[in-house]
Amino acid sequence: MPLHYLWLVLAIVAETVGTTALQASQQFTRPGPSVLVVAAYGTAFYLLSLVLKSMPVGVVYAVWSGLGVVFIAIIGRVVFGQRLDPPALIGIALILAGVLIIHLFSRTAGH
Numbered sequence: 683m684p685l686h687y688l689w690l691v692l693a694i695v696a697e698t699v700g701t702t703a704l705q706a707s708q709q710f711t712r713p714g715p716s717v718l719v720v721a722a723y724g725t726a727f728y729l730l731s732l733v734l735k736s737m738p739v740g741v742v743y744a745v746w747s748g749l750g751v752v753f754i755a756i757i758g759r760v761v762f763g764q765r766l767d768p769p770a771l772i773g774i775a776l777i778l779a780g781v782l783i784i785h786l787f788s789r790t791a792g793h
Contacts, residue, residue: 686736693729694746696722698753705762738790748781 700722707715726746733742755774758764766774 684736686733689729689732690737690742690745693726693733694749694753696726696729697746697750698757700726701750701754702757702761705758741784741788741790744784745781748777752778752781 700719703715703718703722706712707719710716710719730742730746752774755766755770759766
């Protein structure tokens with residue numbers, strides 16, 4: 683695996699942790715999760731800056747945000763008991779399909 687893909691995976695993990703902590707912070711009223719939000723997002727953006735040395739910003743952002751949406755939807759269901767209706771699930775499936783198309787078929791994806 684090229685190093686920029688490792689940075690991208692870690693950026694996605696950091697963004698997912700940050701967004702999960704954002705929900706847990708209860709609108710920044712809980713200090714622990716609030717600090718984690720800032721640290722996780724700072725880490726995510728730093729790692730994204732490393733990825734941008736090797737991949738175009740449009741592709742990086744599409745993959746980062748797309749997979750973040752998918753993972754947060756799963757975490758929302760498992761951790762917070764949030765349910766999505768069928769149109770939301772279809773939309774998320776289309777986002778995942780878009781990420782897969784970029785990764786599998788795009789020459790600009792930095793393979």
